[in-house]
Amino acid sequence: MSDRIKDLLGEVADGVEPGDRLDAIRAATADDGRRTGRGWWAAGGVGLIAASVVTALALSTGGTPQGNDPEPAGPAPTTPTGAPTTITDGPLPGDVAGEVPVYFIGDTPNGPRLYREDRYVDVGYGESTLAGVIGVALGRSRDGSPRPPLDPDYRVVWPADTFGTAALDKETGEIGITVGSTNGDSASLRERGDLSAEEASLAVEALIRTAQGVVDREAPVRFYLDGEITDQILGVPTSEPLAAGPDLDVLAHVSLEYPSEGRLVDNDAPFTVRGLGNSFEGNIVTRIQRWEGTAVVAEVPTIAGWMDDRLFPFEVTFDLTDVPPGEYVVISRTDDPSGAGNFDTDTRRITLVD
Template identity: 60%
Template sequence: MTGPMRDDEVRDLLHEVAAGVEPGDRLDAIRAATSARRGGRGWWVAGGVGLVAASVVTALALTTGGTPRTTAPEPAEPSPTPTSVDDRSQHVDDLEELRRSTEGVRAIYYIGDTPAGPRLYREFLTLDRHDTLSVAVAAAVGRTPDGRPLPADDHDPDYRVVWPALTNASAEMSSTGDSIEVSLGGDPEGDLRSRGELSAEEAQLAIEALVRTAQAAVGDRLPVRFLLFGDPVDTLLGVPTSEPVTTRPDLDVLAHVSLSDPFEGQVVDNDEPFVVRGAANSFEGNVVTRIQRWEGTEVVAEEPTIAGWNEDRLFPFEVTFDLTDVPPGDYVVISRTDDPSGAGMFDTDTRRITVID
């Protein structure tokens, strides 16, 4: 690049990076969250990964998508002709600079529940290891970089991994550089080709989560080729994988509201302004964020804002709270979409925080 990137340029690039950091997340905020998080949740730090800002759902301000589904989605759409290296992005140099400026922040995708059924949420991790791609896909199947199960305390309890317990994953770029190869393994007596007791929707989302996680790790929307014990596999969890797999429309697979700040378990000083950031797609753009006592239903603060709708994507939002009069203790931050029907069909995303003086 010939000079520093303006905020609008950063937003445009973020919008193009596959499942990357959303436009509503400023790079300095990401760096600050990364630095703050390094002091806790030891296994990520010891293993070379530090949790940064939570939540996935929303590939915030993401690309176009379809309408929400109430039935199981169709199989993942294969890409018989992978995108060429030359036309993957018009801003290759800028994307490389962006990846450096965010210090290895990547999105890991997990499944959570919404009124429309299971959807994908994401958590932001900063991957300090040199092999961020393999570390990211390992986390997406619930494993640490050294193959151990993901500790429950280091994972948002609202999200889940549906891959069989002994599943492991690694990944690398293809030799031609125009696709990503994700290799799965696990219990030799198990069968990752069958979806077992999973619903068709959960199985589809499990594959989608790996695709989006791998794309976020490399910062490009490349198709993903799946291998099982090192060999090409036609079916995983009942989902066709004989051809490289691409992502489905965002609004078909992502929850319609997602928090990126605060992260789960964040400690908040009530002397400082408290900023909540995320993205959503809601009726008339309406999003309400409230802070509620962890035990009980008392709401201590609430702020409405406008995100967006009428497009098949998620729109960034940001609200700031004055917590001066909020006493120390445990609270939950809740952001919610609007439901004009009154039937309670709204999406929510939550974060537990601890307020201190």
């Protein structure tokens, strides 16, 4: 590894979202005149580079969205009149600064679904991780500035002036999520506006799953509008606490957990890709290809699972010792027994350094 790259890597802390140093490292590893176009999975595309160039080792660990609204979670022990503002029994699990799962909307061959992205949430100003992560899921920073998903394939569909917070009431076991509008027109959030029914339902589902991921339990979620219980949010009924929907109805059928978008990868060390998937006969294929063009440097099949209404973990490890530095994309996809090429895919851009 060159001294320049070592110096730059020393300025990038693990777990922190990419910043200015990432651009500098990319500049140090990029070829002159590099295009910025993204290479996508192409059936029958360019074959693998000879096996002597790179060896890949695989380790296996392991319906179309109908616009259905999240289902009520069942009767709550009590019916609060206002949103909870404090955590009643000590800190939440993982209530420290760090990476937490956040859900965003992305496209699949069967319509919009939710993808998971681990995001760094800084706990400060008396704010809990749960409160802070809701802002991230809404695409906003603490100061109200835009904070879009790291992966450009994901999106936030909430209006740009939406703010939110959340708290866990440990007496009722409910998570309370409050949303509102900085323009003073919070009542407009009751309707879905220009959103499709699927997008509106998934926007609410994304907040439910993000909040449940922080508290590490399938707690019922009650929604509030400016601190008061509301009968609907984005047209989705919210009179009762809501539960997360069935995984295969709302989640993309393959989702990468690691690497994160823009991750720096040292080609001197084994590179492990981790994710969740559900595919025909459990087949998940992961490949690494050049960011520009479709030249593939490695491809590994593995088995996740499929005989259940959930996503199964998968893991593959690549030896990239002989792969030159530069920009690459990691692509994992499901299988399609119809032969029509209707794969669910998830991608991550990486920068390889030596």
